[in-house]
Structures are given as structure tokens and as C-alpha cells.
Amino acid sequence: MTNILEEHVFEAVVEVLKSSNGMLGSLNEEINMETDLAEDLGVDSLRLVSIMSDLEDRYEIEFSVEDTDARRFHYVSDIVHVTLRTLRATGT
Numbered sequence: 001m002t003n004i005l006e007e008h009v010f011e012a013v014v015e016v017l018k019s020s021n022g023m024l025g026s027l028n029e030e031i032n033m034e035t036d037l038a039e040d041l042g043v044d045s046l047r048l049v050s051i052m053s054d055l056e057d058r059y060e061i062e063f064s065v066e067d068t069d070a071r072r073f074h075y076v077s078d079i080v081h082v083t084l085r086t087l088r089a090t091g092t
Helices: 002-019 037-041 044-061 075-091
Strands: none
Touching: 002 037, 002 044, 037 075, 044 075
8 A cells, every 4th residue: 555544544444344234244354455345245336335425424525426336346445545535635
């Protein structure tokens, strides 16, 4: 990872993923930036909306409609980068 903010956001995303309805109960591998949301974690579009909402609450930000389009998210890094971009745009 490139900087402290990115590491912090990554850790927050992992925490939200792990607390998201026990979806990781049977997951034995470590989550990293390349972890596939659908294949590895079973994240569907409804769960993604919940994850993004949790991140909005955590950081007191609001994602744009384009940023919450589930078709844009394939990997954990996609969530991290959208969150970082939104944080930087709001000056948080």
C-alpha cells in the first residue's frame, strides 16, 4: 500500500467486511487488496450497498451514485480506492 491513509481505509474496509452479517464465518484466508468480493467473500449487490453504507457512516461521507454502482466493484481494492477518492474530495 502506498500510504498511511490507504492502510487505514483498507483496515476499516476489512473490519466492515468481517462484521457484515457473518459472511466470513467459513473464510480461512486472509483478506487483501486483491480479494475478489463475489468469488472469495460472497458479496452480492445488496450486501455491497450495506458495506458502502457502513463506510459512509464510519467516515461521515456520502458516496456518489456512480460510486455505489455494484458493477464497478470486483475486488477489495475497488472499495478502498472509491473510499479514498471520496475522502480526499471532501477534505476529510
